[in-house]
Amino acid sequence: MAGTYVVDLRQTFSSAFLMSAGAKTKFGSNEQDISQSGERKWSVEAAVTFHSNGMKASSEVISVTITGPASDPAAAIPPGSPVEFEGFRIGFSAPERAGDRIRGGKPWFQASGVRPASAQRPAVQPKGE
Numbered sequence: 720m721a722g723t724y725v726v727d728l729r730q731t732f733s734s735a736f737l738m739s740a741g742a743k744t745k746f747g748s749n750e751q752d753i754s755q756s757g758e759r760k761w762s763v764e765a766a767v768t769f770h771s772n773g774m775k776a777s778s779e780v781i782s783v784t785i786t787g788p789a790s791d792p793a794a795a796i797p798p799g800s801p802v803e804f805e806g807f808r809i810g811f812s813a814p815e816r817a818g819d820r821i822r823g824g825k826p827w828f829q830a831s832g833v834r835p836a837s838a839q840r841p842a843v844q845p846k847g848e
Contacts, residue, residue, distance in 0.1 A: 723810040723829075728803065731770065735836070737802045738764040738780055740793035758787045763833050765802060783807070783828040793833050806831035 728735070742751040743760040752760040763785055768778040783804060785792050796802060807830045814824035 723808050726807045726809055728807050732767045733770055733776065734766075734768045735802050735804070736766045737793060737796050737798055737800050737833075738766055739798060740764065740791055740796075740833075742791070743784055754786045759789065761785045761788065761792055763793050763802075763804075763830075765804075781828050783830050783833070785830050785832060787831070796833070796835055801836035802833050803836045804830035804833050 740761065740763040743762040744750060745752045754760060761784070763783045764780055765783060766778060766780050768776050771777070793802070807828070810827050810829070812823040812825050812827060814821050
């Protein structure tokens with residue numbers, strides 16, 4: 720399923736905590752990656768917990784690419800702090816056949832920014848209420 724999807728974070732994650740952030744580097748290099756439009760790319764790792772919908776909650780660390788800022792967008796946020804992503808999107812790399820194996824089809828995450836989470840999040844209301 721090709722495409723990019725905008726995600727409502729408050730409906731998806733019950734928490735997101737900054738783990739680390741820094742320049743996103745080109746594969747096999749120490750050189751910072753640059754977008755096709757010439758903007759710098761940054762990588763922000765966050766530990767997120769997914770809403771459970773009646774099941775046990777699930778947590779993992781995701782890497783979110785933020786493109787544009789001249790300096791690290793998370794530099795002023797201490798690791799371990801709760802964060803919110805602005806303009807959060809998810810997409811999937813296209814699966815490719817490599818001999819008898821299939822590679823790709825993995826999710827990727829992007830956002831337009833990251834900021835400390837507000838001290839109080841509004842309660843999530845079930846749909847229809």
